[in-house]
């Protein structure tokens with residue numbers, strides 16, 4: 001029962017990681033852009049959300065409605081102003097540019113919000129629990145998982161079935177050949193990054209509801225998202241989702257073995273996957 | 286009527302000049318061949334026309350309008366399409382999705398024309414059979430058909446083809462070349478880069494032979510002789526028919 005419980009907790013934790021990982025799956029997995037500021041953007045959006053909630057007395061879902069469009073605009077701007085200048089076959093320029101951005105964002109957040117930890121008041125949902133199949137689980141983690149599943153489903157469908165999705169996959173496969181079919185790769189990439197960061201708008205609300213956030217916390221989110229994408233396999237959205245589950249379950253089980261071992265267990269499973277199946281669980285060889 | 290023409294086209298890769306004033310033109314429904322030894326500059330010429338290399342606007346004209354150096358995606362909008370060297374399909378995507386990308390963009394860019402998926406399936410039936418297959422799992426000939434199909438679905442007025450017969454079996458080459466008359470019947474102008482001189486002569490109206498970034502011979506495909514071509518190919522006097 002204890003292990004079954006750990007499994008459930010792990011899956012729910014995986015739902016949170018999936019929300020970080022989806023944007024990474026799109027940017028790193030599909031577009032091959034390394035965005036080191038990924039986690040800092042989650043934190044930035046969280047802090048903005050918390051400030052909005054306290055200034056206007058908004059509930060978490062009103063904050064979400066405001067934050068997601070803001071995140072989309074931020075993503076679009078990020079691609080237009082920074083990333084379109086450094087995209088190409090070589091991932092190093094995007095890595096360097098976003099590494100600089102990451103540091104700048106952290107310092108800016110420290111300046112505005114100080115180093116204190118804050119969280120988003122949830123109006124009680126953070127402490128409610130529901131009964132599913134004889135066991136009690138927190139309402140909030142279930143909601144996180146439901147949103148994560150819905151976002152994964154939507155993103156996967158968009159990539160496979162829409163004009164935009166096909167153009168993005170084509171540009172990622174061969175950007176020059178894509179231009180030969182009439183694709184404006186920069187415009188497509190700007191929209192894709194807008195979507196990737198837009199998803200972080202959801203993640204930011206849930207992240208700041210379930211725990212506290214502080215300006216320097218972005219690193220952990222970056223690593224979890226990165227690990228989930230690698231475990232799942234590059235280029236697969238459902239792969240990133242499953243990768244998030246594997247990471248969450250590993251951490252939850254590790255935590256049951258020894259509370260200090262939880263996070264490390266996740267990293268070890270990541271290294272194991274990298275050693276045994278470097279293309280990831282769902283990646284093509 | 287001339288659809289596409291180049292005027293003193295020069296192109297360079299950094300310090301290296303690859304084209305030295307190339308003048309080539311093609312009329313509506315006409316096919317011209319561009320032949321020449323390896324490194325002569327044939328692909329460079331097509332890439333320059335397509336906006337993949339920086340050239341001055343007046344160096345490339347479409348129905349008289351200067352279009353040189355237009356970004357490649359906008360070149361497609363204007364009606365120029367290319368079957369690139371090495372086919373350049375979208376790996377990891379199915380045959381149908383590769384073709385759909387072109388349909389999507391033609392639609393987005395407002396290009397109208399007679400090419401549809403159904404008509405392409407009549408031209409190359411294998412593409413229907415393999416619709417769901419990943420392009421990386423096709424034979425070379427099938428891949429070439431996808432690449433040609435993708436370019437046609439952009440509804441081009443001018444189609445640039447870079448060595449579409451390279452590495453294919455004679456039977457497959459015949460099958461692909463058999464599709465060209467129907468493409469021309471649509472009014473589409475063709476510029477074919479081709480290493481096989483006999484094939485180039487039989488499939489086109491005029492031939493341009495290039496050597497080291499210059500056109501060294503031009504003439505009607507049916508009139509030009511093997512001796513003239515051999516001379517233009519390898520240098521010597523710069524003959525013009």
Ligand SMILES: Nc1ncnc2c1ncn2[C@@H]1O[C@H](COP(=O)(O)OP(=O)(O)OP(=O)(O)O)[C@@H](O)[C@H]1O
Pocket residue numbers: 298301303321322323324325326327328329330
């Ligand atoms: N990307 C590049 N950078 C530098 N030089 C290049 C590049 N591409 C081609 N060249 C040079 O430009 C010249 C023309 O090359 P190009 O590819 O146009 O020849 P080609 O006629 O298409 O030859 P092939 O029949 O081998 O395809 C060659 O000398 C080649 O080495």
Ligand SMILES: [Mg+2]
Pocket residue numbers: 327328329370447
């Ligand atoms: Mg070539």
